[in-house]
Amino acid sequence: MKKHNFSAGPCILPQEVLQKASEAVLNFNNENLSLIEMSHRSTAFVEVIEKARSLALELLGLENKGYKALFLQGGASMQFLMVTYNLLNKKAAYLNTGTWSDKAIKEAKMFGEVVEVATSKDKKFSYIPKGFTIPTDADYFHTTSNNTIYGTQIKDFPDFKGINVCDMSSDIFSRQLDFSKFDLIYAGAQKNMGPAGTTLVIIKEEILGKVEREIPSMLNYQVHLDKDSMFNTPSVFAVYTSMLNLEWLKDLGGIPFIEKVNNKKAALLYSEIDRNPLFKGFANKEDRSNMNVTFNLVDDSLKETFDTMWQDAGINGLNGHRSVGGYRASMYNALPLYSVQVLVDVMQELERKK
Ligand code: PMP
Numbered sequence: 001m002k003k004h005n006f007s008a009g010p011c012i013l014p015q016e017v018l019q020k021a022s023e024a025v026l027n028f029n030n031e032n033l034s035l036i037e038m039s040h041r042s043t044a045f046v047e048v049i050e051k052a053r054s055l056a057l058e059l060l061g062l063e064n065k066g067y068k069a070l071f072l073q074g075g076a077s078m079q080f081l082m083v084t085y086n087l088l089n090k091k092a093a094y095l096n097t098g099t100w101s102d103k104a105i106k107e108a109k110m111f112g113e114v115v116e117v118a119t120s121k122d123k124k125f126s127y128i129p130k131g132f133t134i135p136t137d138a139d140y141f142h143t144t145s146n147n148t149i150y151g152t153q154i155k156d157f158p159d160f161k162g163i164n165v166c167d168m169s170s171d172i173f174s175r176q177l178d179f180s181k182f183d184l185i186y187a188g189a190q191k192n193m194g195p196a197g198t199t200l201v202i203i204k205e206e207i208l209g210k211v212e213r214e215i216p217s218m219l220n221y222q223v224h225l226d227k228d229s230m231f232n233t234p235s236v237f238a239v240y241t242s243m244l245n246l247e248w249l250k251d252l253g254g255i256p257f258i259e260k261v262n263n264k265k266a267a268l269l270y271s272e273i274d275r276n277p278l279f280k281g282f283a284n285k286e287d288r289s290n291m292n293v294t295f296n297l298v299d300d301s302l303k304e305t306f307d308t309m310w311q312d313a314g315i316n317g318l319n320g321h322r323s324v325g326g327y328r329a330s331m332y333n334a335l336p337l338y339s340v341q342v343l344v345d346v347m348q349e350l351e352r353k354k
Pocket of ligand 1 (some may be wrong): 100
């Protein structure tokens with residue numbers, strides 16, 4: 001039996017997607033070739049990447065609105081750098097909501113003035129700062145929609161009239177948003193989209209070409225756009241598997257459908273955390289993430305018993321990030337509601353045992 005996989009990333013993917021992806025490794029599309037041994041310029045693969053690009057835009061409601069989708073490499077971490085390289089002239093504004101925003105800020109500082117509009121560092125990034133001002137002359141404003149490590153999520157995005165950039169690595173395709181409020185969205189695939197090895201970048205083409213510096217080809221969005229995401233060899237397996245996963249999501253009913261499921265999963269687990277006297281949630285209630293649920297035992301002496309119990313129940317990946325400790329249940333799109341019920345049952349069993 002497959003484990004209940006609460007891993008924060010790389011994370012759970014639908015079993016049928018894994019099945020189709022593994023078949024393609026042996027024989028892709030009845031071509032009598034493996035997907036990973038054929039040319040990325042073959043018609044068969046070009047169709048795959050084009051489909052993946054258009055599905056991403058379609059699911060986000062961004063077709064025919066001046067956006068293009070790219071599948072790049074280097075992870076979301078490379079985007080910390082590419083964003084600044086391509087967009088930062090003088091000044092950029094960043095909202096600091098955790099480790100990943102912090103890392104993005106570090107890269108940006110190499111290219112110009114960075115205004116940290118607000119930070120929640122004072123309380124271990126357990127909340128989303130509100131009520132700050134964003135300098136109107138910033139070249140762009142950068143947010144991290146979901147903080148994978150701390151389990152917080154931005155519910156209302158600040159209204160910045162200029163260019164809005166968002167790292168959506170850990171909640172893209174999980175909830176409905178007006179995605180057209182953003183000019184550049186990026187996401188490492190390995191949370192809600194596919195295996196590690198590719199990064200989705202959604203970009204409004206008109207925002208490019210405004211910096212004076214020379215940009216190395218591999219870091220230049222325009223170069224990748226001009227080559228239809230094929231400037232160099234794409235990560236074929238990761239792109240194909242992402243495409244299968246996006247198809248899976250579309251067939252289910254897209255983001256409106258999966259958001260309802262994700263809300264149910266989150267409500268089930270948070271209500272148990274709030275009810276069960278043995279546990280306490282980490283993140284500020286109004287900022288709680290529906291993707292990564294962070295919580296702690298009130299009494300740490302129960303740790304060994306609880307750890308044995310959830311492991312015996314077939315649960316994987318529940319330990320909190322090494323920098324935070326405690327527990328983190330990551331509930332990406334492919335995690336079934338049933339897996340959350342198994343975790344809740346274990347939490348209730350611990351309460352009965354005590
Ligand atoms: N941003 C966020 C929100 C993340 O969760 C992560 C990875 N956990 C990253 C960026 C870095 O992604 P990558 O490992 O693909 O560089």
